[in-house]
Amino acid sequence: MRQCPRCGGPMTAQAVSVLKPRGCLTVLFYIILLCIPVLGWIALFFLLRGRKSRLRTYFVCNSCGYSRG
Numbered sequence: 001m002r003q004c005p006r007c008g009g010p011m012t013a014q015a016v017s018v019l020k021p022r023g024c025l026t027v028l029f030y031i032i033l034l035c036i037p038v039l040g041w042i043a044l045f046f047l048l049r050g051r052k053s054r055l056r057t058y059f060v061c062n063s064c065g066y067s068r069g
């Protein structure tokens, strides 16, 4: 059990799936990959697949609601 750095109360772990925000350069990179037949599409497929399985554990305080990743 973790202790809250703000109030010293108990913190509970929460698993939250987080998607990385896509920037302009990333979208441009996807479009370039889309223009490359077969090889680019395979790379794009793996890139898009890797984005979804991102799980982060957050610790949330029961008393004051303080949260940290």
Ligand SMILES: [Zn+2]
Binding pocket: 004, 005, 006, 007, 008, 009, 061, 062, 063, 064, 065, 066
């Ligand atoms: Zn707290």
